[in-house]
Amino acid sequence: MEEIIDHTIQTKGVKARAAAGQIPNKLNLTHQGILGIVTVAVFVLFAVTANGFLSMSNFFTILRSMSIVTVLAVGVTFVITLGEIDLSIQSIPGLCAAIFCVMVERDLPVYIAIVAVFIVAMLFGLVNGLIIQKTSLPSIIITLATTMIATGLTDIVTEHRAVVISNPAFVRFFAGTIGRFPTIALWMLVMVAISYFVLHRMKFGRNIAFVGANKEAARYAGMHIGSIVLASFMLTAGFSFMAGMLGAAQASNATPGMLQQYMLTAIAATVIGGTLMSGGKSNILGAVLGAFFLAMIENGFLISGIDQWVLYAINGLVIIGTLSWRYLSLQRQE
Amino acid sequence: MITKTVGVRSKKQYQNGILYLSIALFVVLFTVLKPSFLSFSNLNAVLQSMASLTVLGIGATFILTVGEIDISNGAMMSIAPCTIALLIVNGWPSFLSVLIGLMIVLSLGLLNGILTARIGIPSFISTLGVQGIAMGLTRTITANRPVLLDNDKLLWIFGGKMGPVSNDVIWMFILLVVGWFILRKTRFGRSLHCIGDNSEAATQYGINVRRYKIGTFLITSGFIFFAGMMESLRSSYMRPGFGESLTLYSIVVALIGGSSVRGGQSNIFGTFVGALFVTIVRNGLFLMAMSSYMQNILIGLVIIFVLTINAVLENRERELKRI
Numbered sequence: 001m002e003e004i005i006d007h008t009i010q011t012k013g014v015k016a017r018a019a020a021g022q023i024p025n026k027l028n029l030t031h032q033g034i035l036g037i038v039t040v041a042v043f044v045l046f047a048v049t050a051n052g053f054l055s056m057s058n059f060f061t062i063l064r065s066m067s068i069v070t071v072l073a074v075g076v077t078f079v080i081t082l083g084e085i086d087l088s089i090q091s092i093p094g095l096c097a098a099i100f101c102v103m104v105e106r107d108l109p110v111y112i113a114i115v116a117v118f119i120v121a122m123l124f125g126l127v128n129g130l131i132i133q134k135t136s137l138p139s140i141i142i143t144l145a146t147t148m149i150a151t152g153l154t155d156i157v158t159e160h161r162a163v164v165i166s167n168p169a170f171v172r173f174f175a176g177t178i179g180r181f182p183t184i185a186l187w188m189l190v191m192v193a194i195s196y197f198v199l200h201r202m203k204f205g206r207n208i209a210f211v212g213a214n215k216e217a218a219r220y221a222g223m224h225i226g227s228i229v230l231a232s233f234m235l236t237a238g239f240s241f242m243a244g245m246l247g248a249a250q251a252s253n254a255t256p257g258m259l260q261q262y263m264l265t266a267i268a269a270t271v272i273g274g275t276l277m278s279g280g281k282s283n284i285l286g287a288v289l290g291a292f293f294l295a296m297i298e299n300g301f302l303i304s305g306i307d308q309w310v311l312y313a314i315n316g317l318v319i320i321g322t323l324s325w326r327y328l329s330l331q332r333q334e
Numbered sequence: 335m336i337t338k339t340v341g342v343r344s345k346k347q348y349q350n351g352i353l354y355l356s357i358a359l360f361v362v363l364f365t366v367l368k369p370s371f372l373s374f375s376n377l378n379a380v381l382q383s384m385a386s387l388t389v390l391g392i393g394a395t396f397i398l399t400v401g402e403i404d405i406s407n408g409a410m411m412s413i414a415p416c417t418i419a420l421l422i423v424n425g426w427p428s429f430l431s432v433l434i435g436l437m438i439v440l441s442l443g444l445l446n447g448i449l450t451a452r453i454g455i456p457s458f459i460s461t462l463g464v465q466g467i468a469m470g471l472t473r474t475i476t477a478n479r480p481v482l483l484d485n486d487k488l489l490w491i492f493g494g495k496m497g498p499v500s501n502d503v504i505w506m507f508i509l510l511v512v513g514w515f516i517l518r519k520t521r522f523g524r525s526l527h528c529i530g531d532n533s534e535a536a537t538q539y540g541i542n543v544r545r546y547k548i549g550t551f552l553i554t555s556g557f558i559f560f561a562g563m564m565e566s567l568r569s570s571y572m573r574p575g576f577g578e579s580l581t582l583y584s585i586v587v588a589l590i591g592g593s594s595v596r597g598g599q600s601n602i603f604g605t606f607v608g609a610l611f612v613t614i615v616r617n618g619l620f621l622m623a624m625s626s627y628m629q630n631i632l633i634g635l636v637i638i639f640v641l642t643i644n645a646v647l648e649n650r651e652r653e654l655k656r657i
Contacts, residue, residue: 085458131638135645138595140403140458141637144582148634155627264462277456309478313470320449320463327454 031274032286039293046300053303063185066295068243070188072266073287074195075239078232083212083279084139086236090263091150096244098154101163101254125237129230155256164253174249196284212279268319352640357611364618384613385506386565390584391605392513393557400550401530401597402457406465411562411577412472414439419483419572428485436559443555447548472574480571492567502564514602530597
């Protein structure tokens, strides 16, 4: 019962949660609120110190560099809300991009290629979901295995070379500009809107959170857990597909190993944004804010002329810092 | 606890049985296709190339036993060798440099432990952060360039040969025994299993769960230190970031060897067999001049196959018991 109450409070949003005493600080600020303040502070800091940070074109650069991460982050939120994890967002985007580019290179029509690639992504989601649903094995291993399979397939499909496509219409559709606004960011917004609607406004999204909060309770409430698990994994695979399309358009080629580095950043952005790894609580807008936060810090330091490899350490420190603070306050709450 | 042990034992039997079967299958397949696979020199090469992966896998086994996961181990491998090489180049005595290298790795392990056990960040994310720190640190101190290690004695200890057997294989067996001893024969090891099985019960029983978890991360970083030394001291150039791709495989070998992500189960010998399997697949494909990409697909399929069959058999057993 507590879960159900907890759950309705969660879907009712920030104010209700603060009123229910779930947020410990005195100012009634949520985790996302504080993250927002920190983001603004860092933004101002970079605007003052880094030359060229505060310009419209640089803002668009940040948007471009966060787009694919954000799509993956909001996609993986479905699965994390369920209390599972999907590591295959590491290689399914790359596989999608590779198959798409090879098909286009062989002069197949673009829309057929897109449909075919979408089916491939869905198949991977189906396999992930089915195995996890039927055997209740830990999702981290199963998706690790499918990741390896997808990586191998990518290598085979691309034959270890960069598959270049020259299709201006496709590139413009996914990664062009409208005025000065990058289309890729527009797609990101569309995907965010879809995931927000599904997770925070639909009954299905509430069911996902319910299953994630307490699987037993959900079973006794008569939910069909298997189909919810399956649907979540397929949704995540769908978002991976979208990330793959955006990546292929942005680079207008496909190389083995492309887009792999975004997996960990995406999961980090999701968790920084307030989604709990243990499931039950999710926040799509928080994930977007988290992705923006990470992309902005990277951009700011790069503009300041820092070595690329120092960024790894900075990223690690930022992730640890943000979350240490959050989990310490969660502990105090208990 | 007792009733669960019964189930665990039968599960292990299945899982390792399937693993042995698939190893035998691949050995026969590779030998038929390429007779030189079973030559002494090639088997020696297999042992040598699996050594550091096995040691890393032992560390992963410890972490999995308490029900956590560590994705920073690959990134932490190259720190100690790079630091040691840099210090020796700058005229420090070799013993002291090794000590400092070990200290750095241990302190990163301690950081992992504190973040996970004290602060309570899920280990997947906390070790992700430490992974970033480790990657950045190695590249920063070396300015992202390989460093020459100028010390023959040190190179011999980890990368030399004693008769026909190379030293890293000896290290591997020593560390396997050490790992097995800690996990199976000490009170500490038993407590780790208890924590992984049910951390609430462990607390009730009087085990200081946080301290034990931090200890586990420390022990693991010790194994990571050895794995890094063994992997990099085969040549005299220390490359920053050399072991990063091994993270995934270290977890895979522990898992297919019979450890469980949910904690409470460990099998050091299984980890060895898992590493053997991964290396045989890699080596065999290399000998047959087949594209190395098949390796990922094969290993992925075997993971799914081994674990799914295992789960199905276990389910059936449970159903039969119910009747």
